[in-house]
Amino acid sequence: MTVANMEAAISLRGMKLQHDRFALGPIDCDIPKGMVTAIVGPNGSGKSTLFRALLGLEPVLSGEAEVLGTPLNGNQEDQYKSRIGFLAENPHAHENHLTADEKAKFASRWYPGWDWEKYRKLLRHFDVDGGIRLSKMSKGMRRKAELSIAMAHDPELLMLDEPSSGLDPFAWKTMLQELGRYMEPGDRTLVLATHILEEIKRLADYILFIYRGRVLGLYEKDRLLDDWRTIVVQIEYAQKGGSEMLQRTPGFQGLTEAGPGLYRLEVDEPERGEAYCRDNGFQVLAVQRMDLEDILSCLIRKEEARR
Amino acid sequence: MWLPIRIDEQRPEPLYHQIEVQLRGLILGGQLKEGTLLPSIRELAVSLKCSAITVRRVYQDLENEGLIRTRQGTGTFVAGVGTVAREEHRLERVTEELEKAIELGLQLQCAPEEIETAFRQALHRKSTERGGDAT
Numbered sequence: 001m002t003v004a005n006m007e008a009a010i011s012l013r014g015m016k017l018q019h020d021r022f023a024l025g026p027i028d029c030d031i032p033k034g035m036v037t038a039i040v041g042p043n044g045s046g047k048s049t050l051f052r053a054l055l056g057l058e059p060v061l062s063g064e065a066e067v068l069g070t071p072l073n074g075n076q077e078d079q080y081k082s083r084i085g086f087l088a089e090n091p092h093a094h095e096n097h098l099t100a101d102e103k104a105k106f107a108s109r110w111y112p113g114w115d116w117e118k119y120r121k122l123l124r125h126f127d128v129d130g131g132i133r134l135s136k137m138s139k140g141m142r143r144k145a146e147l148s149i150a151m152a153h154d155p156e157l158l159m160l161d162e163p164s165s166g167l168d169p170f171a172w173k174t175m176l177q178e179l180g181r182y183m184e185p186g187d188r189t190l191v192l193a194t195h196i197l198e199e200i201k202r203l204a205d206y207i208l209f210i211y212r213g214r215v216l217g218l219y220e221k222d223r224l225l226d227d228w229r230t231i232v233v234q235i236e237y238a239q240k241g242g243s244e245m246l247q248r249t250p251g252f253q254g255l256t257e258a259g260p261g262l263y264r265l266e267v268d269e270p271e272r273g274e275a276y277c278r279d280n281g282f283q284v285l286a287v288q289r290m291d292l293e294d295i296l297s298c299l300i301r302k303e304e305a306r307r
Numbered sequence: 308m309w310l311p312i313r314i315d316e317q318r319p320e321p322l323y324h325q326i327e328v329q330l331r332g333l334i335l336g337g338q339l340k341e342g343t344l345l346p347s348i349r350e351l352a353v354s355l356k357c358s359a360i361t362v363r364r365v366y367q368d369l370e371n372e373g374l375i376r377t378r379q380g381t382g383t384f385v386a387g388v389g390t391v392a393r394e395e396h397r398l399e400r401v402t403e404e405l406e407k408a409i410e411l412g413l414q415l416q417c418a419p420e421e422i423e424t425a426f427r428q429a430l431h432r433k434s435t436e437r438g439g440d441a442t
Contacts, residue, residue, distance in 0.1 A: 034359075035359065035360070036359075176353070180349060180353040183349050184347060184349050184350070186347075202353065202356045203353075205358040206358075220360055222322045222323070222357050222358045222360065223321075
C-alpha cells in the first residue's frame with residue numbers, strides 16, 4: 001500500500017513480529033510524512049505492539065521496517081529515537097515518584113531539541129502544575145503532563161497511543177489545538193492510535209485500519225468518507241436472484257437484509273453502484289454516507305470471510 | 308482567519324468539491340478581496356474537519372484557475388479577479404441554484420409548465436417585495 005508522490009516517515013515491507021501469544025504482520029505500508037495518520041482497529045489488533053516495534057522495542061522477525069530513514073534491523077543506533085515523541089497507552093509505574101518537571105528534566109538530557117519554554121507553554125495551556133508528583137495526579141492530568149513532555153522537543157515524528165484517554169472535553173479540545181499547531185509547519189508527522197471517531201474525523205488525513213495483527217488498508221480519510229455509501233434498495237418480493245445481482249454491484253463491499261425484500265448495500269463506488277441498481281430495476285430508497293465505524297466493521301466482515 | 312465555509316454531509320458532492328465551490332464563490336463574489344491572506348492548509352483542514360490533502364487539492368485547483376496564488380514562505384493569497392470572471396460567476400451561481408429547484412420539482416412529479424409558472428410567480432413576488440419592477 002503506497003501513497004503516491006509522498007515521502008514516507010515510516011515504511012514497512014512485509015514486517016513480521018512474534019510474541020508468545022500474538023503475531024503481528026506481515027505489514028506493508030508507507031505512513032506519509034507531513035500528515036496525520038490514525039491507526040484504527042478493535043482492541044487487541046496490535047496497535048500498541050506496532051508502536052513498540054517502531055521504537056525498536058520489539059525485534060523484527062522478518063521483512064523490513066524503516067523509521068525516519070533508519071532501518072530497524074536490530075543494530076540500529078538509538079539516535080533516531082531522539083527525533084520521535086512518544087506517548088504510551090499506559091503510564092510507567094517506575095515514574096510514579098517523579099514530578100512532571102523531574103520527568104521533563106530526564107527527557108531534556110536525552111533529546112537534543114528539548115525546549116523548556118515550549119514545555120512550560122504546553123503545561124500552561126493544559127493547565128498542569130509541573131511540581132506535582134505523577135502518582136498524585138488524576139489520570140487526565142498525568143496524560144496532559146506526559147503529552148507536554150512528549151511534544152516539548154518538537155519531534156519530527158509524534159506517536160500517540162490513545163492520547164485522549166482520561167481527558168475531559170476541555171482538555172481534549174486543547175489537545176486538538178496543540179496537535180494542529182504541531183502539524184502547522186507541514187513537515188511534521190503524527191501517528192495516533194485512537195478509538196474516538198470524532199478525533200479521527202477532526203485530525204486524520206489518513207486512516208490505517210488494522211485487525212488481528214494485519215493491515216486492512218491505508219485510506220485517505222476524506223476519500224473514504226466520500227466514497228463509501230449505503231444504498232437502501234427494495235426488491236420485488238417475487239424477484240428471483242435479486243441478492244445475487246446486488247452482489248455484483250460495482251464497488252460492492254457488503255450486503256445485509258434489512259427486511260422482506262429490503263437490502264442495505266454497501267459500496268465504495270457510489271455513482272456507478274446507484275446507477276447499476278436503477279438499471280436493474282431495483283428501487284433505490286436512500287443513499288447515505290457511511291461513518292467510520294460502519295466502514296471498519298464492513299472491512300472486518302470481509303477479512304473474516306477471507307480467512 | 309475564519310472563512311464562512313460549511314460542509315453539508317448530507318450532500319452527495321465530495322468534500323473537496325463542496326469546499327472549492329464555496330471558496331471560489333467567496334473570491335468571485337468579492338467577499339474575499341485581492342491580497343487577502345488565506346488560512347494555511349492545516350489551519351483550514353482543522354477548522355473544516357477535513358484532511359489536509361483535501362484542502363491542498365482545493366488550493367491547487369483554485370491556483371490553477373488563477374484565483375489564488377502561493378508565495379513561498381509567506382502563504383496563500385487571493386489573486387486579482389477580472390470583472391468578466393465575476394460576471395460569469397454570477398450567472399453560473401444562479402443557474403446552479405435554479406437547477407437544484409428544478410430537480411426538486413421534477414422529483415415531485417411537477418410538469419415543466421407547472422415549474423415555469425411557479426418560477427414566474429416566485430420571481431414576480433420576490434421582485435415586488437424588493438420594490439423592483441420585473442414583470
